[in-house]
Amino acid sequence: MEAQSQHKQAENTQGRNHVMLYFRQKRDGEGSDVSDAATLVGRNVKRIRQERGLGQIALSEYSGVAQSTISNLEGGKHLPHRATLRKLAEALGVDAGVFIMEAAEEQARELLTRAWANVGVLEHHMANPPDEATFDRALDEFWAIGSRPLELTLQIIEGAKADGGQYDKDLLADLIRAEMALMKLLPRVEKFNFAQYGHRHKAAG
DSSP, X not given: OHHHHHHHHHHHHHHHHHHHTTOOXXXXXXXXXXXXXXXXXXXXXXXXXXXXXXXXHHHHHHHOOOHHHHHHHXXXXXXXXXXXXXXXXXXXXXXXXXXXXXXXXXXXXXXXXXXXXXXXXXXXXXXXXXOHHHHHHHHHHHHHHTTHHHHHHHHHHHHHHXXXXXXXXXXXXXXXXXXXXXXXXXXXXXXXXXXXXXXXXXXXX
């Protein structure tokens, strides 16, 4: 009995890790990877359900997934098991990977907005030096973004390959462009920071 319980626990963990393939843990204070992934996946399940004109109770009847589970999933209260997503996908007439892929692409678009905004802010600050605290806040965002565009690009490709799904090639190209812009900006930012304020930013090491 204990061995069966351990096997079931390992299976559940593996199923949730499959969902987490698309999401990377954030820095402390920015929200957890689990809550962000759950929110994005749940939002897409709800959207597709509503597009099909179904209520939660009807979807529960068609899929065999408890209505309470659907409610919690759509509310972003927990990460769904891949078996649950598969049942919901079959009932809604979509591929299970759609829920995750669309969530990952939504996260990618949000990241692009952050990345290009940060590039613009840093360019402005280097042309018009602000006080040190203001520049440090922009650098905090710069280091928080880090190599995330490239990592998310690889995760989306790997996820699509695993699920046999499709991905937005233009979106991935935009992520790579953002990563290149950040990499190109890095030496200039570090040189300016040292020359203007006389120190290296804490995140630079």
